[in-house]
Amino acid sequence: MRVIPHPAVTLVLELGDGPLIVDTATGRQQLTSLAAGLLHGALHVRGENVECVEVRLSPLVAYAVLGTSPADLEHVVVSLEDLWGRSAPRIREELIEARSWQDRFALTDALLAxxxxxxxxxxxQVAWCWDRIVGSRGRVRVEGLAAEVDWSRKRLWSRFRAQVGLPPKRAAKLVRxxxxxxxxxxxxGAAGIAAESGYADQSHLHRDVLEFTGVTPAxxxxxxxxxxxxIA
Known part of the structure; x- marks a missing residue:
């Protein structure tokens, strides 16, 4: 399946026969469980007899949960074992032994907490700017964010990218x-969406969708x- 970029850090905890085969612009990997940062483009995941729990983390909490900055995951997909060491296989074993999906979800929630x-x-200040971007659906004027938190533009851009994984303008583009x-x-309809979502025109929307997914809007x-x- 094609994984569409989303304004969240993605964790996939695999508990089937595995492995997951992940195709990205930089090559192919076989992983049991993975973490992917804020994606710039779509990636493809394949597998047979695969079961997994997928978690989407706000970048505001991903820093704490992963133990590394989302910026370190830019353009890459990594094994959870690379981030969590020996605890990653233990978590997988617990999920496999759980009796139901509700139990698996509860285990995952407890782990993240x-x-x-x-x-x-x-x-x-970074959290406030991220919330402004998400709350406006990417239509906030990012040039004014630094003044609103009383930081210099250089400081905000540096801290935001280090802690969220993208600079503010790119983050707003992804949210939109x-x-x-x-x-x-x-x-x-694409024309109405473009007009109401802050795009210059339908062609602008088309270009953004093609950039993020590699395919047309349709x-x-x-x-x-x-x-x-x-539903998820």
Whole structure:
């Protein structure tokens, strides 16, 4: 399946026969469990008899949960063993032994909570700017964010990228795309989405979707992963 970029850090905890085969622009990897940062383009994941728990973490908590900055995951997909060491296989064993999916979800929640409580936190100013970007669906004027938190532009851009994984302008572009592509998946027309989502025109929307997914808006709208996001 094609994994569409999303404004979150993705964890996949695999507990089937595995492995997961991940194809990215830089090559192919075989992984049991993985972490992917804020993606710049789509990647493909394949496997047979695969079962997994997929978790999408806000970059504001991903820093603490992963034990590394999301910026370190830029353009890469890494094994959770590289991040968590021996605890990653133990977590997989616990998930396999769980009796139901609800038990697996509960185990995952507990794991994330424990790691989140002990890991590093992002700066309040960075968190506030991220919330502004998400709340505006990517339509905030990022040039004004530094003044709103009383930081220099250079300091905000540096800290934001280090702690979130993308510079503010790119983060806003990703959030805007995410909102637009889900509206496409819901069956809305591209022209109306472009007009209401801050794009210059329909061609601008087309270029952004092609950049993030590698396919046209019509093809992206049919991707199965988008259809279940609201349920998930």
């Amino acid at each position: 424990r790691r989140g409580e002990t890991g590093p936190s992002v700066d309040p 795309f995410d909102h637009a592509v889900h509206r496409l998946a819901a069956g809305e 093809t992206a709208a049919r991707e199965p992963g988008l259809a279940v996001d609201d």
